[in-house]
Amino acid sequence: MTDLFSKFDPLIEQRRALLAGGVEDPFNLVMERVISPTVAVCNGRETILLGTYNYMGMTFDPDVIAAGKQALDDFGAGTTGSRVLNGTYAGHRACEEALKEFYGMDHAMVFSTGYQANLGIISTIAGKGDYIVLDIDSHASIWDGCKMGDAEVVPFKHNDIVAMEKRLKRIPEGAGKLVILEGVYSMLGDIAPLKEMIRVAKENGAMVLVDEAHSMGFIGPNGRGVAEDQGCLEDVDFVIGTFSKSVGTVGGFCVSNHPKFEILRLVCRPYVFTASLPPSVVHTAATSIRKLMHGKAKRDKLWESSRVLHKGLRDLGFQLGTPEAQSAIIAVIMPDLERGAAMWEALLHEGLYVNLARPPATPAGMTLLRCSLCAEHTADQVQTIIGMFERAGKAVGII
Amino acid sequence: MDRAATAEKIAELIEPFNKKGVAVTEATTFAGDLEWDSLTVMDFVAAIEDDFDIIISMNQQAEIETYGQLIDAVTKLQG
Numbered sequence: 001m002t003d004l005f006s007k008f009d010p011l012i013e014q015r016r017a018l019l020a021g022g023v024e025d026p027f028n029l030v031m032e033r034v035i036s037p038t039v040a041v042c043n044g045r046e047t048i049l050l051g052t053y054n055y056m057g058m059t060f061d062p063d064v065i066a067a068g069k070q071a072l073d074d075f076g077a078g079t080t081g082s083r084v085l086n087g088t089y090a091g092h093r094a095c096e097e098a099l100k101e102f103y104g105m106d107h108a109m110v111f112s113t114g115y116q117a118n119l120g121i122i123s124t125i126a127g128k129g130d131y132i133v134l135d136i137d138s139h140a141s142i143w144d145g146c147k148m149g150d151a152e153v154v155p156f157k158h159n160d161i162v163a164m165e166k167r168l169k170r171i172p173e174g175a176g177k178l179v180i181l182e183g184v185y186s187m188l189g190d191i192a193p194l195k196e197m198i199r200v201a202k203e204n205g206a207m208v209l210v211d212e213a214h215s216m217g218f219i220g221p222n223g224r225g226v227a228e229d230q231g232c233l234e235d236v237d238f239v240i241g242t243f244s245k246s247v248g249t250v251g252g253f254c255v256s257n258h259p260k261f262e263i264l265r266l267v268c269r270p271y272v273f274t275a276s277l278p279p280s281v282v283h284t285a286a287t288s289i290r291k292l293m294h295g296k297a298k299r300d301k302l303w304e305s306s307r308v309l310h311k312g313l314r315d316l317g318f319q320l321g322t323p324e325a326q327s328a329i330i331a332v333i334m335p336d337l338e339r340g341a342a343m344w345e346a347l348l349h350e351g352l353y354v355n356l357a358r359p360p361a362t363p364a365g366m367t368l369l370r371c372s373l374c375a376e377h378t379a380d381q382v383q384t385i386i387g388m389f390e391r392a393g394k395a396v397g398i399i
Numbered sequence: 400m401d402r403a404a405t406a407e408k409i410a411e412l413i414e415p416f417n418k419k420g421v422a423v424t425e426a427t428t429f430a431g432d433l434e435w436d437s438l439t440v441m442d443f444v445a446a447i448e449d450d451f452d453i454i455i456s457m458n459q460q461a462e463i464e465t466y467g468q469l470i471d472a473v474t475k476l477q478g
Contacts, residue, residue: 131456136441152456157445170454364438 014337023341024348026356036060037376042353048381048388050371051355055328056217056298057376058248058288067287068249068280075279083110084265087276091283098289099255103224103239107261110253110282112274114213114242115141117252120270121209121238122180123149130176133167133201135159135192137185137363139211151178158185158363161196168204177206183226184214187362187370188321189329191215195230202235209238214327217246217292218299218375243285246292251277251285298375302328305373305382312386313371317399321368331357332369332389339396340367346392352385402474405451409470412450416443425467451477 019025024043033041037057038049058064071091081087092110099108111117122145126132130151134142137158146153154171156163164179171177179201181192194210201208212225220228223246227233237258243251254264265271277285303325310325313332321331334340337358344356347369355370362368371385393399400408413423421433429435435443444455447469453476455463463469 131454146457152454152458154454154456155441157441163445166449167454170448170452360437365436 018337018341021338021341023345026341026344029348029353034059037374038378038381040353042348045348045351047348047351047353048377048385049353050373050377050385051353052374053214053245053372054248054374054376055214055302055372056246056248056292056295057374058246058291061248061288061291063291064248064284064288068284071279071283075283077280078278079276081275082272083276084272089276089279089282091279091286092276094286095251095253095282095289098286099241099253102222102289102293103233103255105239105255106257106259108253108255109261109264109268109271110251110277111271112252112277113250114240114244114252115144116270116274117240117242117254118142118211119145119148120268121240121254121264122146122178123270124264124268125207125238126151126176126178130178131171132178132180133164133171133206134180135164135182135185137187138180138182139186139213140361142180142182142211151176159190159192159197161193161200164197165200165204168201168206171204177201177204178209179206180209181211182214183210183212183219184327184329186214186329187357187366187368188331189214189325189327189370189372190322191219191226191326193230194227195232198227198232198235207237208235209240210236211240213240213242213245214329216241217295218302218328223292223295223299243281243288247285247288249281249284249288251281295375302373302375305375305377305379306330308379308382309371309373309385312382313389316386316390316393318389318393328373330371330373332371334367334369335398337367339398340369343369343392343396343398346395347388350388350392352388352392400451400474400477402470405474405477406470408450409447409466409473412446413443413466416446423466425465425470427466428464429466429469430464447473453477 031040037054037059079087095110096108118141126149128150132151133154136155154167198208215225217223227236238256241253243249306325306328310330319333357368357370359365
């Protein structure tokens with residue numbers, strides 16, 4: 001018998017070697033108690049959280065929590081059904097209404113996760129004979145959506161407008177075209193030149209899908225994302241987003257002005273063949289989305305924290321993923337996995353949690369310590385964080 | 400462009416990517432013999448696409464394992 005697990009042997013060995021060095025397992029951390037959006041008890045230590053996607057700090061918002069508790073009382077713990085059968089409750093509709101208002105769009109469709117939103121929309125709208133042209137650094141959920149569908153998949157170099165245009169121009173006459181971009185790329189925290197890319201996509205007859213998972217709530221004048229910020233949201237055919245970042249719960253969605261959009265509810269398999277979100281989740285999400293419409297003060301604070309942290313780390317001599325703060329993600333580039341893991345552990349002992357990101361999630365085989373800020377981080381916390389990085393970086397010998 | 404001319408052009412294009420100086424034959428595999436990572440594959444595919452003005456989609460790339468298969472595919476894709 002061939003052991004089907006033998007294909008994982010190299011990874012098992014790499015992991016064993018890393019942990020044999022005595023380092024705490026970076027992929028097995030337990031949050032024992034969560035004190036606030038920015039502080040938790042992890043592995044027995046009180047820790048500042050700098051690796052969540054809780055950008056707007058909505059997880060502990062009193063109105064959001066109250067809405068969830070009320071929904072548990074009024075609607076029960078779960079729906080036990082698909083959106084198209086018995087799984088659409090008032091809360092799912094309320095969520096979709098809130099999204100339509102938030103984005104100023106005609107249609108909204110709520111999925112059980114953001115991953116499923118990409119999986120479902122991409123695999124359903126791009127079919128056999130169609131072409132998907134996408135950035136090579138796209139999120140796993142986008143790639144998996146491509147793999148699940150029957151379209152021809154054509155990647156281009158990250159954020160390279162010329163490479164994208166060349167590929168669009170080579171697609172056979174008459175074929176359907178879908179260009180897939182992200183507002184913020186979550187590994188390095190860099191943004192896309194969406195305005196120019198979308199213009200080129202439209203000139204070449206393509207429909208455009210933009211994943212704004214990491215920008216919702218705080219980029220753009222109304223928090224609608226990078227496309228809004230660059231003044232091209234009206235040219236985006238499909239915006240994909242999530243409730244598991246700025247919204248502060250879990251779930252995914254697509255908003256669109258396409259006149260035939262609603263048919264997707266019947267043909268999109270990751271929407272049809274799964275249970276809908278629990279009532280407490282959709283009620284917390286709907287409440288949170290409505291509050292995010294009025295989040296300017298929080299947005300400003302988050303930007304300020306991002307800029308201060310970026311400058312602080314750069315001044316210490318760390319190599320960062322972007323020349324300036326482009327989002328709430330600051331990626332610190334590590335020389336290799338071993339020193340990355342050592343630095344991660346040193347920071348954890350200082351009382352700071354960041355994400356250790358490694359291939360295949362990262363571009364170009366990089367090991368990253370990814371910091372993501374929250375609007376609830378105080379100016380003092382940001383200074384504390386910079387001090388922790390300085391001590392840990394010197395201890396590990398990175399700076 | 401016929402197969403021979405296509406092969407000659409691809410031999411030129413592969414040169415800068417063949418950093419280990421592997422002797423390339425029609426049976427040489429990209430993942431195994433040349434030990435290319437996904438990034439190198441992308442850059443090499445882009446170089447071929449741009450030179451021949453064709454698209455080699457991911458779906459087609461999945462079918463191409465050897466150097467000989469690549470020459471066949473590019474010859475065919477030029478129509």
